[in-house]
Amino acid sequence: MKVSFTDLGLVNTREMFAKAVKGGYAIPAFNFNNMEQLQAIIQACTETKSPVILQVSKGARNYANQTLLRYMAQGAVEYAKELGWKKPQIVLHLDHGDSYEVCKSCVDFGFSSVMIDGSHLPYEENVALTKKVVKYAHKHDVTVEAELGVLAGVEDEVSSEVSHYTKPEEVIDFVKKTGCDSLAISIGTSHGAYKFTPEQCTRDEETGRLVPPPLAFDILKAIEKKLPGFPIVLHGSSSVPQEYVDIINANGGKLPNAVGIPEEQLRKAAKSAVCKINIDSDSRLAMTAAVRKHFADNPGHFDPRQYLKPAREEMKKMYVHKIINVLGSQNKAR
């Protein structure tokens, strides 16, 4: 049975992105695959009145089950209303759809937005696949994110050894031919908690911490110039907060040289045509840091509610911080 996203109380990204590009802020795109994470996201977005994109990756679908995740998103809308958010602006988005069939099934299943990631394909094949997805999705008023340029790093099964920056000279042709609603680009972000090797970084002399290479803002600027006002998306944009890495490592963890994108660079990107910023690893780190610390402090605890409560609180704190201090999306969904 087909379900429309409007029946679930969800919205697509069209109006959200138009406002974000105009207003010089970015919408948070948070991945979720469990209840505590979803509660933290909805609490954070309700309190800050921030629109939000709930993302489901292939890994999340395998882990939590697609049907359950969809009902959780529907529940999230009702939960937000219960918390006092009169008109929740919540998108349910497929992250890194890898085939027409997967995208179609999500459209039929109540997702309000899908990504078709053909970035690993030859250019013309990426165009053809994206165009096919757009045609089906738009029939159902579902918006489509496409990708041009390849990110380094690993996110679920999407992997690439090297990063190939998006070629600004291709973007007009790609958007025109495919009709996609937003475009994920490669300007030096990457997936996971190890975005750069120590060799790619410099070291802060005072703190001894790794300083990653800057994002390619010249490419972003060139793309903005080719596509004025067109919504741009950044994947792999966790900052890998070093305080979480420290807590994890001080409590039995082992995350050597984990490093992400500095928040001031993301802040700068959010003010440009970048209107969707994907954050996943930071919530994993927040959760793990809180759980590890809780177990170290309370070795006798075994009720999951005892250690998932502080984990949820830490994730919420992190989400609120991103919304207010990095993305600037607070009070945009009153």
Ligand SMILES: [Zn+2]
């Ligand atoms: Zn991604």
